[in-house]
Every structure is written in C-alpha cells, then in structure tokens.
Amino acid sequence: MPVQFSDTALAEVKRLVARYPEGKQKSALLPVLHLAQDEFGGWLSTEILDYVASLLKITPIEVYEVATFYSMYNLKPVGKHVFEVCQTGPCMLNGSDEIIDYIKEKLGIRPGETTTDGLFTLKTVECLGACGYAPMMQMGKNYLEHLTREQVDQIIAESRK
Amino acid sequence: MGRKLLLDKAHVENIRLYEVYRREGGYRSVEKALKSMSPDQVTDEVKKSGLRGRGGAGFPSGMKWSFLAKPEGVPRYLVVNADESEPGTFKDRYLMEFIPHLLIEGMITSSYALGSNNSYIYIRGEYAWIVDILEKAIAEARNNGWLGKNILGSGFDCDIHVQRGAGAYICGEETALLESLEGKRGNPRIKPPFPAVKGLWGCPTVVNNVETIAAVVPIINEGGEEYAKIGIGKSTGTKLISACGNINKPGVYEIDMTISVEEFIYSDEYCGGIPNGRKLKACIPGGSSVPILPANLLLKTAKGETRMMTYESLADGGFATGSMMGSGGFIVMDDRQCVVRHTYTLARFYRHESCGQCSPCREGTGWMEKILWNIETGKGKMSDIDLLWDIQRKIEGNTICPLGDAAAWPVAAAIRHFRDEFEWHVNNPEEAQKRNYGLAHYADPLVVTA
Amino acid sequence: MAEQTNTPANLKVTIDNITVEVAPGTTILQAARQIGGDVTPPAMCYYSKLEGSGGKCRTCLVEVAAGSAADPRPMPKLVASCRTPIAEGMIVKNITSDRVQEARAGVVEFLLVNHPLDCPVCDQAGECHLQDLGYEHGKEGTRYEFKRRTFEPEDIGPYIQLHMNRCILCYRCTYVADQLTDDRVHGVLDRGDHANISTHISKAIENNFCGNMIDVCPVGALTDKTFRFKNRVWFTKPVEAHRDCDQCCGKVTLWQRGEDVLRVTARKDEWGEVQSHEGKPGWICNTCRFEKKKASDWVIEGPTKINRHSVISQGHYLGLKKPTETLPAVMDGRDPKLMMDIHSVSEVNRVDISELPGPATSDNFKK
Numbered sequence: 021m022p023v024q025f026s027d028t029a030l031a032e033v034k035r036l037v038a039r040y041p042e043g044k045q046k047s048a049l050l051p052v053l054h055l056a057q058d059e060f061g062g063w064l065s066t067e068i069l070d071y072v073a074s075l076l077k078i079t080p081i082e083v084y085e086v087a088t089f090y091s092m093y094n095l096k097p098v099g100k101h102v103f104e105v106c107q108t109g110p111c112m113l114n115g116s117d118e119i120i121d122y123i124k125e126k127l128g129i130r131p132g133e134t135t136t137d138g139l140f141t142l143k144t145v146e147c148l149g150a151c152g153y154a155p156m157m158q159m160g161k162n163y164l165e166h167l168t169r170e171q172v173d174q175i176i177a178e179s180r181k
Numbered sequence: 182m183g184r185k186l187l188l189d190k191a192h193v194e195n196i197r198l199y200e201v202y203r204r205e206g207g208y209r210s211v212e213k214a215l216k217s218m219s220p221d222q223v224t225d226e227v228k229k230s231g232l233r234g235r236g237g238a239g240f241p242s243g244m245k246w247s248f249l250a251k252p253e254g255v256p257r258y259l260v261v262n263a264d265e266s267e268p269g270t271f272k273d274r275y276l277m278e279f280i281p282h283l284l285i286e287g288m289i290t291s292s293y294a295l296g297s298n299n300s301y302i303y304i305r306g307e308y309a310w311i312v313d314i315l316e317k318a319i320a321e322a323r324n325n326g327w328l329g330k331n332i333l334g335s336g337f338d339c340d341i342h343v344q345r346g347a348g349a350y351i352c353g354e355e356t357a358l359l360e361s362l363e364g365k366r367g368n369p370r371i372k373p374p375f376p377a378v379k380g381l382w383g384c385p386t387v388v389n390n391v392e393t394i395a396a397v398v399p400i401i402n403e404g405g406e407e408y409a410k411i412g413i414g415k416s417t418g419t420k421l422i423s424a425c426g427n428i429n430k431p432g433v434y435e436i437d438m439t440i441s442v443e444e445f446i447y448s449d450e451y452c453g454g455i456p457n458g459r460k461l462k463a464c465i466p467g468g469s470s471v472p473i474l475p476a477n478l479l480l481k482t483a484k485g486e487t488r489m490m491t492y493e494s495l496a497d498g499g500f501a502t503g504s505m506m507g508s509g510g511f512i513v514m515d516d517r518q519c520v521v522r523h524t525y526t527l528a529r530f531y532r533h534e535s536c537g538q539c540s541p542c543r544e545g546t547g548w549m550e551k552i553l554w555n556i557e558t559g560k561g562k563m564s565d566i567d568l569l570w571d572i573q574r575k576i577e578g579n580t581i582c583p584l585g586d587a588a589a590w591p592v593a594a595a596i597r598h599f600r601d602e603f604e605w606h607v608n609n610p611e612e613a614q615k616r617n618y619g620l621a622h623y624a625d626p627l628v629v630t631a
Numbered sequence: 632m633a634e635q636t637n638t639p640a641n642l643k644v645t646i647d648n649i650t651v652e653v654a655p656g657t658t659i660l661q662a663a664r665q666i667g668g669d670v671t672p673p674a675m676c677y678y679s680k681l682e683g684s685g686g687k688c689r690t691c692l693v694e695v696a697a698g699s700a701a702d703p704r705p706m707p708k709l710v711a712s713c714r715t716p717i718a719e720g721m722i723v724k725n726i727t728s729d730r731v732q733e734a735r736a737g738v739v740e741f742l743l744v745n746h747p748l749d750c751p752v753c754d755q756a757g758e759c760h761l762q763d764l765g766y767e768h769g770k771e772g773t774r775y776e777f778k779r780r781t782f783e784p785e786d787i788g789p790y791i792q793l794h795m796n797r798c799i800l801c802y803r804c805t806y807v808a809d810q811l812t813d814d815r816v817h818g819v820l821d822r823g824d825h826a827n828i829s830t831h832i833s834k835a836i837e838n839n840f841c842g843n844m845i846d847v848c849p850v851g852a853l854t855d856k857t858f859r860f861k862n863r864v865w866f867t868k869p870v871e872a873h874r875d876c877d878q879c880c881g882k883v884t885l886w887q888r889g890e891d892v893l894r895v896t897a898r899k900d901e902w903g904e905v906q907s908h909e910g911k912p913g914w915i916c917n918t919c920r921f922e923k924k925k926a927s928d929w930v931i932e933g934p935t936k937i938n939r940h941s942v943i944s945q946g947h948y949l950g951l952k953k954p955t956e957t958l959p960a961v962m963d964g965r966d967p968k969l970m971m972d973i974h975s976v977s978e979v980n981r982v983d984i985s986e987l988p989g990p991a992t993s994d995n996f997k998k
Contacts, residue, residue, distance in 0.1 A: 039299075039342040041256070044382055049364035050347050054306070066832055081818045082365075084831035088820040089366040089536075090347035092306045108268045109469055109526045110425045110512050146350070146530045147268040147469075148307050151510065152423055152431035161309040349822070366819070371686035371714045537800065537819075537826030539687050544741035547824040551777050568774055575737030578708045579689055 110151035223294035229405030231417035236390030269510025350534035369582035416491035429453035467507020470587035472594030531588035559613030676801035677713035755851030788835030878916035
C-alpha cells in the first residue's frame with residue numbers, strides 16, 4: 021500500500037510550509053516528520069521518509085540525515101504505549117533508577133524493548149525538563165510526574181484497558 | 182518578599198486566556214513601543230536595563246541586539262530559544278505553560294525593535310502540549326490585532342510561528358537551533374559568521390531565551406533604568422530559578438537578585454530546606470553544565486563572604502572555588518547522594534547529546550562516561566581519576582560549540598571538590614559494586630547543616 | 632593606521648614569528664600554507680576545494696596571541712585555523728605554542744581511540760593522513776581501555792568500499808557529493824559517537840564523479856574497490872598521465888606495478904588535495920578512474936614527484952636481490968601465523984582487533 025497522508029494531514033503540511041519564506045519548505049521537515057509519526061503508527065519506515073522527502077521536494081538522504089539525528093523519531097516499530105523514563109541527574113537524585121527497575125520488572129522488558137503483546141515499549145531518555153517534578157516519564161504527548169510504584173501500577177493497568 | 186516582574190500574574194485564574202491577560206495589564210508594552218517609541222529606543226531601553234541573556238551565557242541582551250546587521254532589503258529574524266534542555270532547568274516551560282501571553286507580548290515588542298516581521302519560537306519537541314498553549318495564545322493575539330499587518334496602525338507587520346524540535350539538547354545552542362529550524366541536523370555552525378550577520382536562512386538573526394524576551398515586557402513598561410535598579414551590580418532585574426533535587430519545595434521561583442544562596446535554599450518562600458532532616462552536601466547552582474560546589478563553598482565564598490544569588494557572586498572564585506548562574510537550574514544534593522553517580526549520569530547525558538561533529542566532543546564524552554561508569558561500579562583504577570581530568574581538559578575550549586565545555590566542567594568540578602569520593606570508589610570496589618540507586622556509600626566531611 | 636584605499640590591501644600576519652602578507656579573506660591555515668613547512672597546521676577535515684569544509688576535526692587549532700593590530704588582545708580559546716580569517720597585524724602561534732601542541736596531541740588521541748588501527752589490512756596505509764598525524768603528534772600506546780566502536784558494514788556500490796570503522800567524520804565526502812554530483816545519496820546519519828557515513832538504504836553510489844570521494848577521504852574509510860587488496864601503495868609506482876576526456880580534465884596519476892595500472896587517482900598537491908589545473912580543481916570522472924586501467928589508455932608524462940619522506944618514495948622494490956634464505960628457514964620451525972594472505976581477507980570490518988586476547992592472526996580474519 022503506498023504511503024499517503026490523510027487530507028487533514030496534507031492541509032497541515034500546507035499550513036506548516038506557509039510559515040517559511042518561499043523555497044524554504046525544508047524548514048517544515050521536523051514538524052512534518054512528527055506529523056507522519058503520529059499518522060503512521062508511531063514510527064517512520066524508509067517508505068514514509070521517502071514520502072516526506074517527495075512532499076517537501078527534498079532528497080531522501082536529507083530526510084534520513086534528520087530522522088536519524090533526533091531522538092524523538094522512532095525508526096523501528098514501537099509498542100502502543102511508549103514509556104520514556106528520564107534518568108538524568110536530577111531525576112536520579114529522586115529515585116528514577118528505582119522506577120526504571122520497577123517498570124522493567126513489571127513489564128518483563130529491558131529499556132529499548134517492546135512487550136510481546138506489542139502494548140508497551142520502555143525507553144530510558146535523557147533530561148525532559150521536568151527536574152522539579154521527578155521522577156517522571158513521557159507517554160505520548162503527556163508528562164507523568166512525581167512517579168511512584170503505585171502510580172506506575174495504575175498507569176500500566178489503565179493502558180491495558 | 183522580592184519583586185516579581187514575570188510571574189507576579191502567573192497564578193491569576195485563567196491568565197492563559199487573552200481577555201484575562203489583557204485585563205491584568207497585558208500588551209501595554211506593545212502599545213507603548215509601537216505608539217511612542219522608535220525601534221532603536223526600544224533597544225536602548227533594553228541596553229539601559231542591563232538585562233543579561235537568561236539562557237545560560239549571561240551575555241548583555243541589549244548589546245546582542247545592537248550587533249544585528251541591518252542590510253537593505255534583507256529580512257531580519259527574531260528566534261526565541263525555547264529548547265530548554267539543560268538538566269535542572271525547567272523555568273521556560275513554567276513561564277510558557279502558565280503565562281504564554283507574556284512571551285508573545287515580549288516577542289512582538291522585541292520583533293518591533295529588531296525589525297523582524299516573522300519571528301519563530303523553537304521549542305523542544307517533548308513540550309508538545311505547550312506548543313498547543315502557545316499556538317492558542319498566538320491565535321488570540323492575532324484575532325485581537327496584536328499580530329498581523331499594520332499592528333496598531335504603526336505600519337509594523339509581525340507574525341509568530343512555533344516550531345517544534347524533536348529531541349536534541351544541542352539545538353539549544355543558537356546556531357544548531359537555526360540549523361534545526363532550517364530542517365537540518367542540529368550541527369552547530371562554525372563561527373564566524375555569527376547569527377547577527379548570517380543567521381536563519383542566511384539573514385541577520387537574534388536568538389534569545391524565552392525568559393530574556395519575557396523580561397522585555399517589564400523593561401519597556403517600567404523603563405530600562407527602573408529595571409536596572411533591581412538587583413546587585415551587573416545582575417539586574419529578576420531571574421527565574423528552577424530548583425530541584427533534594428529540597429522540600431522544588432519548583433520555579435522568581436528572585437530579584439538580592440538574596441543569599443542560603444536564604445534561597447532554606448527559606449520557606451523558596452526551596453524550604455532539605456527534606457527528611459538530611460543535610461546539604463552539594464549543589465549545582467546553574468544547570469548541569471556549571472561546576473558543582475560542596476556545601477561550604479556554596480553558602481560562603483572562599484573569602485568567607487556570603488554567597489548571593491547573583492551572576493557575580495555565584496562566579497566568585499572562578500572555577501577553583503566558584504560556579505556560575507548559568508540557566509538558573511538549581512540542583513540540590515543531600516548527604517545521601519553519590520557525587521560519582523550523579524556525575525556519571527551527566528557524562529552519559531552529554532555523550533547522548535553530542536552532535537558528533539567535532540572530534541574532542543564526539544570521542545571524549547563517551548570515553549568519560551565509560552570511565553565514570555567503571556569507577557561508579559567499583560571497576561575503576563586510581564589512575565582513571567587523573568585520566569578523566571586529562572580528558573576533560575582536552576575537550577574544554579577545543580570544540581566547535583560550548584557543549585564540549587558543558588561536558589567537561591561537571592567532571593572537572595566533581596573531581597576538584599569530591600576527589601576523595603572518587604578515590605573511595607576505587608579503594609572499596611566491593612562496596613561500590615552494590616546496587617544502591619545512586620545513594621552515597623561515602624559521607625562527605627564538608628556537609629553543612631544550616 | 633594604513634591609509635584607506637579602495638583596492639583591498641594585503642594583510643600582514645605573523646605565524647610562529649614568520650611574517651607574511653596575504654589577501655583579505657585568507658584564513659590562518661591558508662596563510663600558513665603560503666609560508667609552508669612546519670608552521671603549517673595539519674588539517675584532516677578542511678579541504679580548500681570544497682566549500683564549507685573544515686572546522687570539525689580540530690587538528691588545526693592554533694593560538695591567536697594578538698587578534699589584530701587594532702585590537703591586539705589575544706583570543707581566549709584556541710581557534711580552528713582553517714576557518715578563522717586573518718586580520719591585519721594578527722599574531723598566531725602554532726608550533727611555538729605549548730597549548731596548541733597539547734591540544735593537538737589530545738585531538739589526535741581522540742581521533743585514534745575508536746579507530747580500528749587495522750593499518751596492516753588497510754589500503755590507505757602509506758598515504759593515510761591519520762597515520763601521518765599519529766606519527767607526528769601521537770603517542771605510543773593508548774590510554775583507551777574499552778571496546779572500540781564498530782559499525783555494520785554497508786555496501787555502497789561497485790566502485791567504493793566503505794569502512795565506517797575507520798572514518799573520522801571529516802564530512803569531505805558529503806561535500807563532494809553535494810558539490811560535484813547531482814544527487815547526493817549518502818550523508819552523515821545518526822548522532823554523536825554513533826554518527827556515521829551511510830546511504831541508509833545501502834544504495835549504490837553511482838554518480839560519475841563519486842570516485843572523488845575516495846581521493847578526498849583522509850583515511851581508509853572510502854577506498855577504491857577496484858584496487859582493493861591489489862597491492863600496497865608503497866610497492867606501486869606513481870606516474871603522471873593524461874587522456875582526452877569529455878567528462879573531466881583527464882589529468883591523473885597512474886599507480887603502476889611494472890606495466891600494470893593498478894589504480895588511477897586524481898593528482899594530489901603537497902597538502903594531499905587534488906591539484907588545480909588552469910585554476911580549476913582537477914577532479915576526475917569515474918570513467919578515467921575505474922575504466923581506464925591499461926597503460927595504453929593514457930599518455931604517460933613521467934614519474935610523479937613524491938616527497939622523499941613519504942613511504943611511497945622509500946623503494947619500489949625494483950632490482951632487489953632475492954633473499955637466499957627461505958621463509959621456513961627464517962621462521963625456524965615456528966608457525967608463520969601473522970603472514971596472512973591479504974586476498975583472503977574478506978570482511979575486515981567484522982574483526983574488532985581490540986577484543987582479541989593476543990595478536991591478530993589470519994584465523995581471526997577468516998571467520
């Protein structure tokens with residue numbers, strides 16, 4: 021099946037490109053990749069990257085270079101829910117190591133892995149700018165802060181519903 | 182109570198909404214600037230205010246503005262750096278989340294001063310929900326005539342766009358940010374040329390931190406000289422400090438730069454002291470890149486003077502006995518915490534965030550991380566400590582952008598002030614190997630109780 | 632102050648106590664090259680014929696002791712000489728600065744910590760800039776005690792062999808692809824210590840000028856597949872030759888063994904860069920480089936001048952007397968394990984020499 025954005029997404033691409041001067045449509049690359057990741061199941065295959073290149077009239081390698089540089093783009097399939105737990109200094113001071121260990125134990129996976137049912141992916145990430153509300157993780161667009169073991173239980177239970 | 186200029190209205194109910202913000206006196210600075218001041222007069226007020234860049238480097242903002250090249254027929258750009266990624270720093274997020282119109286107002290006034298008709302906010306990709314908040318605020322401002330063509334009949338056109346990053350600390354470096362905004366990898370540019378001459382799409386550009394641009398609002402409303410009266414010496418105005426780590430009240434505080442570090446940590450108005458009856462061990466006062474200080478040097482300078490929350494006082498003693506204001510990311514460690522492990526997490530952070538363009542940073546950050554991991558997990562040698570010192574020294578100052586320095590300084594300072602803790606790890610490998618979730622095995626003799 | 636005139640005046644710059652006049656816009660490195668000799672900083676990423684190159688490797692760092700005559704303050708940090716323009720009255724220290732020497736030794740160490748050091752099986756050996764740099768500024772032994780970084784091998788086509796493990800990320804090949812070819816299909820992917828040269832999709836790099844990527848590569852990351860394991864460069868004899876080519880300048884260096892043409896490259900200048908002919912860089916096309924492998928394809932001009940310090944000039948093993956002892960006699964019954972047959976070495980990339988418990992042997996490579 022050829023990769024194709026929905027009409028809404030295409031309209032959004034148009035809006036994004038219009039924010040830059042004529043001929044600078046490459047500037048829309050990062051937002052359009054976000055859009056593509058949301059649109060196509062949370063990760064970016066080579067076909068999708070090529071499609072984005074054709075939309076923005078740039079070469080595929082320009083898209084590959086960018087997609088592999090930024091940590092938010094998934095170039096491999098991920099689970100339905102992605103837990104991105106911050107592990108940098110300030111979170112570590114407030115027990116992020118314990119939270120990561122607990123999630124590992126609960127889900128039976130290591131960071132970078134996805135559960136066999138395809139529901140959860142665990143990632144350890146570096147500082148997300150929520151140091152005062154540590155330990156924390158990002159799930160999709162949201163930050164879940166002041167994490168405790170109980171909250172982790174609750175988040176996993178709710179995600180399973 | 183210190184004066185608050187940025188966050189005084191942040192908790193007014195519904196201040197995120199245009200009507201409320203306007204009712205509380207919002208957008209006065211735009212009116213004042215566009216109706217009664219020339220762009221150069223706005224720049225002059227910022228110069229007079231003594232405002233220093235709030236992103237970390239502390240460069241005088243008015244001077245930065247005056248460097249902007251103004252060739253005929255070439256657009257100029259204002260780009261706001263909202264790529265807040267320095268560990269320990271979450272102040273811009275707070276400002277944008279709670280009082281987004283303050284940033285938009287500051288941007289319109291600043292864009293007028295700089296002659297930018299299209300200004301951009303580059304925000305870190307993870308702050309996705311804040312993008313929505315900002316876009317809503319921009320739409321409200323546009324609907325009420327503060328953005329668009331011929332604003333307030335002044336003949337000045339301006340629009341603001343929000344660009345989302347995608348996970349890269351390095352994009353907080355202004356030229357990497359511009360590369361990213363152009364849809365490229367976040368590789369810092371080699372300078373010269375500087376953005377003031379060749380910035381976004383090759384045009385003259387000013388890149389300022391969120392807080393810096395927000396501070397333009399009170400500067401224009403009250404006048405640069407009035408603003409400069411707040412604070413001590415060259416630390417004028419108010420500064421947002423994001424406090425985290427082992428304190429009772431983590432969060433974002435606006436301080437006028439007249440209080441002591443001790444007051445900031447222990448006063449109930451701010452951090453509220455160290456929880457659970459623990460003692461203060463160390464603190465990184467300005468974001469993860471700046472040198473860590475042991476408690477004794479944090480509260481008092483080497484000369485025995487009270488250390489103040491100002492640019493000058495925090496830097497007193499240079500790197501030997503002082504630190505930096507940096508981005509205002511204030512990370513407090515109590516006496517349970519392990520400096521080696523904390524330094525390791527920072528080294529890992531900088532290795533992860535290095536763009537990989539220049540050799541010292543690309544190769545050196547990973548090397549330091551590996552050695553620190555060995556020491557932390559009881560596999561280190563005594564010579565590793567000297568090796569670490571030598572590696573950081575060969576990174577510092579030799580890289581394209583300041584990320585190299587940012588990676589080197591925390592390691593240097595940790596060894597400088599906590600060398601005995603590193604040595605303890607080497608001398609007690611079995612103890613060090615025990616899984617301890619980052620808690621210290623080793624009690625520091627310099628811990629201070631207030 | 633000098634009198635203001637409309638014609639750009641020459642600027643005076645002093646590098647390691649030698650003063651030279653240069654045109655405005657000249658960088659410190661170019662000025663040092665005008666002086667030549669030891670005061671010229673080494674450059675691993677800068678390439679004067681590739682726009683935008685330089686600034687990355689940090690081997691050319693120098694100390695600016697005085698910024699200019701007008702503002703004689705020193706620059707606080709060492710600067711990349713390849714990207715720093717000269718100002719009138721600038722004073723630069725290169726080999727006369729201990730700071731520079733120390734920083735450079737540091738950079739060399741950084742470039743080598745993850746380098747596989749597989750020179751014995753690397754086609755670049757003998758003309759490798761990293762070898763030269765390590766020889767001049769490096770130390771014996773390494774302080775790096777960890778597993779060296781490796782990358783999965785990638786096939787980028789019939790002409791160019793990519794050995795990512797050896798790459799120092801100078802970016803020169805990406806500039807070649809950008810500036811000499813129509814569609815760049817390779818680039819720098821990933822980030823930080825995992826940044827790598829790749830096409831992402833193992834696509835053949837096929838453009839007719841892509842062979843120049845080999846010539847600009849300072850190390851053995853991009854080598855000529857048609858020359859792979861054919862010979863060591865110091866056994867070959869470089870001669871200047873030309874042919875009428877409708878694609879390129881047709882001026883090349885043939886690397887011969889006897890009458891056989893083993894390899895064709897562009898002609899290099901004393902800085903290791905492609906020579907300019909009539910003011911234009913002498914890039915050559917793939918036809919000249921890969922297809923014209925007979926001496927009769929070319930008009931031979933004469934032997935290439937090689938710096939006498941280069942290993943290439945050390946001897947072409949011509950007129951040598953055959954040793955009287957046989958190899959088994961020399962080995963005295965020991966098993967000559969290190970004498971591997973280079974033609975049988977297929978995937979050098981897969982062997983991590985730093986992981987081996989002892990010296991590498993042919994068995995390690997035959998896996």
